[in-house]
Amino acid sequence: MGQQYLFWFAQVHDDFRIPELQSVAEIHGFDLHIPQDLDASRPFCILELDHEEHARLLARRCILIRSVCEFYARGSTYEELHERVRQQRPRWSCYIEDTSFKFIVTAYNHTIPQARQREVVESFSYMDFLGKIDMKSPEIIMTCFEEYPDKHGTTRPKDEGDGEFKEVFFGRLIEEGSARPLVKKFDVKKRLYYGNTSMEAEISLLMANQTLAAPGKLIYDPFIGTGSMAYTTAHFGALVFGSDIDGRQMRGKDKQPGIIRAASQYGVAHCIIDLCTFDVTRNPWRCGELFDAIITDPPYGVRAGAKRLGRKSRQDKEQPPTSPQNIAFRRPDDQPYIPPTKPYELSSLASDLVLLARYMLKPQGRLVFFLPTVTDEYEELDVQSMLCDGMEIVANSLQNFGSWGRRLITIRKATTEHFAPPSFEQLDNVAHIPAHKDFREKYFQGFKKSDVEQISELSDQG
Amino acid sequence: MVRLITHNLLACHAKGCTSNNFPLQLKDVQVELRDAEYNADFLRGFISRIEWPALVDAARQLGDTSLPNEPPEMMDDDFLQKLHHVLLEIHIEEGAMICPNCAHVYPISNGIPNMLLAEHEIG
Incomplete structure (x- = not known):
């Protein structure tokens, strides 16, 4: 029978919390039992772990953990809480005699006035701690969290509703979430090289954790762009390969490629194995089963559409495919040949990526x-x-933007069978048409069916 | 960039070029040496994916003769250090890789190889 631990999460990306915990547990090779009825949308959750060390490992790697406590009790009122804390006496009685300590009283979705914070601390006086109070470096920190409902967007006096919490939790702090500051370290705005579609730092870190990135692993990004996820996966020790159909994204303007410049800033340039320019649907990989993970943010067309080699079908009718001689003839000597590209529809891109x-x-x-x-x-x-x-x-976490959203999908290869490389041919008879099909068109039409029809009517007239 | 590990994994993929398309020949290459972090477990795990003769040839072309003709049965630290250096620390910065079969030229500039195919080379 393990011990119970109280996890306090950052107030963001609630759908990503549990998958991240599970991935980090898998990285460290221990089991994590998540109760069926766990409400991951709440910022506090209580999980049972076999060892305290496991709680520390999670707090050191999970981006979304703010802190982990040894859990003593929860209650909907302080009376309830105190009664349960008293019942847990054997768990904390070892700190009574001679342990320096401090109390922290804090709230989620609310700020508790200082006077009441003191009151709350004093209400724990039955614990009879005899050690000295040390605000700077105590041996133990007891933490009391009040959870309030979301009052976002309402105007109200600062202290209104003070004490009207949903639930209160109490425990002994064992580790602050030390991975969370990485969000600042990888801030895109402070990066030496980035583009207008670079992935934000926090999500890049969450993605890196989903890949189980660790030293000795080889990870591939087939749409590497400006390399956002390469830096975070490399930070966790993995070696990274990148490719992109557009070499300009990887290079930037200087002689040294932009991705290498940014990677040097983070001290991980030696982990970027190589960057190659090619279309992943026409790739030069000699064999398969090379990588421990594939991490990517496919261009889905809001700011940059996905492209693959080939010509748009309409142009085919107007001008027949050029022969090699023609290409050589038309191109100025000082310009490298740039092959034509065509749009890559999102739902075929997604199924191709899985293959x-x-x-x-x-x-x-x-x-x-x-x-x-x-x-x-x-x-x-x-x-x-x-x-x-x-x-x-393995996981499917939604980041909701209102009428649209994006889902971080984690898929595992659960087979040891060998497979042939995918053909990347477009399938005509698809049984199910997913909502992300033709996402780019839907996005620009505002996701409204009636508007789609109107737009097509207008364009017919024009 | 274009380390020999990468060179060992890339084959010509032009339309119809399916045999004798590996390894790509190195031409007019400029090489730089850069330290990489040594990880014995990675090397041990990766060695099964390597085309050994191609790696030995490429290394010798670039002046590194440290690798034996056959991978040894005992992968001691001395051997793994040499393999580490050849796979991960030799970087081709400029030059080209050429397909021995169809003679397609894949240019390398600032360490990034351009493996894009022309329109007449895709299926």
Whole structure:
């Protein structure tokens, strides 16, 4: 029977909390039992762990953990809380005799006035701690959290509703979340090289944790762009390969490629194995089963659409594909040849990515990527239907932007079978049409069916 | 960049070029040596994915003759250190990789190889 621990999460990305805990537990090779009825949308949760060390490991790697406490009690009133804390006496009686301590009283969604903070501390006087109070470096820190309902967007006096909390929690602090400051370290604005579609630091870190990045692992980003996720995965010790159809994104303007400059800033340039310019649908990989994880944010077209080699079909009719001689003839001598590209529709990109991952990943390897989707039309089948034999969903976390959102999908290769490389041919007979199909068009049409029709009517007239 | 580990994993992928398309030949290359972090477990795990003769040839072309013709049965630290250096610390910064079969030229500039295919080379 393990011990109970109280986890306090940052007030963001609640759908990502549990998958991150599970991934970090897997990195360190211990089991984490998540109760079925756990409400991960709340900032506090109580989990049972076999060892205190496990709680520390989670706090040192999970981006979303603010702190972890040894859990003593919870209650909807202080009377209830104190009664339960008294029952737990054997757990804290060892600190009575001679341990320096301090108390912290804090709240979620609220600020407790100092006078009442003192009152609360004094209400624990029955614990009879005899050691000295040390505000700077106490041996133990007892923490009391009050959880208030979200009052966001209302104007009210600062102390209104003080004491009307949903629930109060009490425990002994064992570790502050030390991975959370990485969000500042990887801040895109302070990065030497980034682009207008660079992924924000916090999400890049969450994605890196989903890949189980660790020293000795090899991780691939087939749409590396400006390298946002390469820095965070490399920070956790993994070696990273990157490719992109557009070499300009990886290079930037200086002689030294932009991704290498930014990686040097973070001290991980030696972990960027190589960057290559190619279209992942026409890739030069000699063999499969190379990577421990594939991490990517496919361009889905809001600011930059996905492209693959080839010509748009309409242009085909107007001008036949050029022969090699023509290409050489038309190109000025000082310009490198740039092959034509065509748009890459998101739902085929997503299914191709899963097939590619099955070929390129080692067994138990993970594919971690973002899938944008239309909030009202999304159904679970959208994600299920892009899977193929041997690939299974590990996590699916929503970042909601209102009418649309993006889902961080984690998929595991749960097979040791060998597979052929994918053909990347477009399938015509798809049984299920997912909400993310033609996402770019839907985005610009504001996700409204009626508008879509109006726009197409207007363009017909024009 | 373009370390020999990468060179060992890339084959020509032009349309119809399916045999004798590996290893790509190195041409007019400029090499730089840069330290990388040594990880014996990574090397031991990766060695099964390496095309050994291609790696030995490429290293010798670039003046590194430390690797034996066959991978040894006993992977001691001395050998792994040499393998580490060849795979991860030799960087081709400029030059080109050429397909031995179809002669497609993949140029390398500022350490990034351009593996894009022309329109007539895709299926």
